[in-house]
Amino acid sequence: MQAHLAECDDCALSLEQIRGVVEAVRSLPEVEPPEDLRERLRVIPEDVEAETAPIWRRTRHLFVGVAAAAALVLVTWMGLSYHQRSSDVEMAPRQVATERMQIEAEDLTEPDAEIAEAPAETDEVMADEDAIQPPDPAVDETTEALESVVASRPDPEIRRQERPRRAPAPGESRDTQLIAEEAEVAELPEAPPSREAQRITEPASPQESTAARPSDTLCEQSIAEISESEQDDGEAVRGTLPMPRAAYLDEPGIVSTTAGDGTPFMVAVRPPTERMTGAVVPATIIIETEEDVARAKISATGSEGLELIGLADDDAVFDGPLMAGQETVLSVRMMARNAGEQTVCLRVRSTDPIVDTRLDVSMGDFTEPIPPAERKVQFDFVGKTLRDAVAEIVRESGLKVTVAEDVREATVTVRMEEEIPALAALRMIAEAADCQVIEADDAFIVQEAREEQ
Amino acid sequence: MGDNPAENRREPDLIRAAQEGDREAFDRLVEAHYRTVYNTAYRMLGRPSAASDATQAVFVRVWEALSSFRGDASLSTWLYRITMNVCLDELRRRKNQPLSLTEEDDEGEPASERDMPDTSDEPARTTEQRDLQRLVHEAISRLTEDFRTVIVLYDLRGLSYREVSSVLDIPLGTVKSRLNRARKALREEMAPYMELFDR
Structure with a gap:
């Protein structure tokens, strides 16, 4: 990485700027809270108790007043009616009104026990909010800025969707309501976490990653799903994936999609340029959509004998939003254990709009690695020391070579008209320096030439 | 805390x-x-x-x-x-x-930041420093929620990666990569004012 930064001015500048910004962030001063805040916090227990008491309790005086007023009106009305109809049973309506008033007052004061049970309402909230592990102090605190500049692997970041919030049930706190909403979403089949489900209190959903793992069978079937496939941009393979519109998990009852008007979802894959077994090689995936995708998740699995390196546990190579018209370029490193054609199955999923489809892409034929001695090299050495010349051949081919100390500073001038095997090149420069190449196990020794006995 | x-x-x-x-x-x-x-x-x-x-x-x-x-x-x-x-x-x-x-x-x-009381030990911040801090504060406020969260917790509040991971309930690797991208995004927000960092 340091070597790259030494060579790449853009990355070096970028890193320098990031360091400056981070330093500026860290230099932001603590601000003093307003003076009245401390007093507002001091009275929280009293305020909370007042607010969490049952509504009939909080508004007891109002209810009593209203009840009394209603009773008074009732008494007056009944009294007037009584006087209008008859004067024989003058006391009866007043007694009824008084009894009603007494009953209402008793209703208002009866369930005191509810107050003691009120804190239980918060338990559900806490079960989520404090269900976290104590932080481990042993943490790598080294800066990741270098990686941020050079590394390009995408972060499986989760984006959130807007979802209309339902009205809280009676007695339901705001957090309890939120958790209930999240639970509803979680019950939907194939439903990835919604925007609210990604609230911090929501634990991660391991089910999603395990359920999402594509099988080889599915990958084989998916080849037929590619509506278009062509060789383009050299070795890149392109496919248009069916991407239906207008299906939102947040709309009640919708768990599947309307069959497709097929919004183009372009995925181009450029296989590794060098394909040798046992070597880690990169492929490039380019994704482009014609409309914004709130959250797309792209996972990759290699065919048997092809190991994809450095992926997340759920095989994700990308998890995040896609902007219309912008290319998202990903790199996937892989290593083939077996020679022959290898494939990568990409699974592309999106929740908005809903897409779940697969693309099977050939990574080409992998071959057994060429032995270092047979790898082709081509150099022009003019007045170069034997040591440096050998070093270049070694660097290019992977040969293991030892140069005898007494001939290292010998100079050689060799021109290779064409690519030749590395061992032949080594012998050529050795001969030019009046040296010979001796094979010793899997290595070679360059030493002063001696006449054979 | x-x-x-x-x-x-x-x-x-x-x-x-x-x-x-x-x-x-x-x-x-x-x-x-x-x-x-x-x-x-x-x-x-x-x-x-x-x-x-x-x-x-x-x-x-x-x-x-x-x-x-x-x-x-x-x-x-x-x-x-x-x-x-x-x-x-x-x-x-x-x-x-x-x-x-x-x-x-x-x-x-x-x-704005310039109107907040300064409780730092420095005797007096220069106008440029105050301006820079105000710009940084505003730039943070323009970040997406996710980016803002990790910047505030890690760079500003000084939590460790693991603590941020616990607070946000996201994997440690996600914290690191999100922080990287958040810093890049913050740099982009501050791009018009980069000359201030050279002073």
Whole structure:
């Protein structure tokens, strides 16, 4: 990485700027809270108790007043009616009104026990909010800025969707309501976490990653799903994936999609340029959509004998939003254990709009690695020391070579008209320096030439 | 949250007492942590008045839920988590209301960094430094919620990767990569003012 930064001015500048910004962030001063805040916090227990008491309790005086007023009106009305109809049973309506008033007052004061049970309402909230592990102090605190500049692997970041919030049930706190909403979403089949489900209190959903793992069978079937496939941009393979519109998990009852008007979802894959077994090689995936995708998740699995390196546990190579018209370029490193054609199955999923489809892409034929001695090299050495010349051949081919100390500073001038095997090149420069190449196990020794006995 | 070792030593006792309804114990916990909660909320929400409201909301939730706090995580981590939830709720609530730090907020309160009291030990910040801090504060406020959250927790509040991971309940690797991208995004926000960093 340091070597790259030494060579790449853009990355070096970028890193320098990031360091400056981070330093500026860290230099932001603590601000003093307003003076009245401390007093507002001091009275929280009293305020909370007042607010969490049952509504009939909080508004007891109002209810009593209203009840009394209603009773008074009732008494007056009944009294007037009584006087209008008859004067024989003058006391009866007043007694009824008084009894009603007494009953209402008793209703208002009866369930005191509810107050003691009120804190239980918060338990559900806490079960989520404090269900976290104590932080481990042993943490790598080294800066990741270098990686941020050079590394390009995408972060499986989760984006959130807007979802209309339902009205809280009676007695339901705001957090309890939120958790209930999240639970509803979680019950939907194939439903990835919604925007609210990604609230911090929501634990991660391991089910999603395990359920999402594509099988080889599915990958084989998916080849037929590619509506278009062509060789383009050299070795890149392109496919248009069916991407239906207008299906939102947040709309009640919708768990599947309307069959497709097929919004183009372009995925181009450029296989590794060098394909040798046992070597880690990169492929490039380019994704482009014609409309914004709130959250797309792209996972990759290699065919048997092809190991994809450095992926997340759920095989994700990308998890995040896609902007219309912008290319998202990903790199996937892989290593083939077996020679022959290898494939990568990409699974592309999106929740908005809903897409779940697969693309099977050939990574080409992998071959057994060429032995270092047979790898082709081509150099022009003019007045170069034997040591440096050998070093270049070694660097290019992977040969293991030892140069005898007494001939290292010998100079050689060799021109290779064409690519030749590395061992032949080594012998050529050795001969030019009046040296010979001796094979010793899997290595070679360059030493002063001696006449054979 | 709560840097005073003496306070930290007594904190478990205070928590237990507060869980049993001891308001004085709760008030001492508030005293120990409210500045940190306020500062975190201020950087998340951008406005002093919003930070005050959020701080109040945080401690209301704490009081309501303290009885079931099990102590699996430190109180500090738990407070950060609640603070972030309160702030994210507020940000979503005002999602369609553009945040302008240069305008007066709804209380007519000047909201920019330059108007905040300086409690640092430096004798006097230069105008340029104040401007830079104001710009950084505003740039943070323009970041997406996710990016803002990790910047505030890691770079500003000084939490470790693992602590951020616990607070946000996301994998450690995600914290690191999100922080990287957040820093890049912040650099982009600050791009017009890069010359200030050279001074």
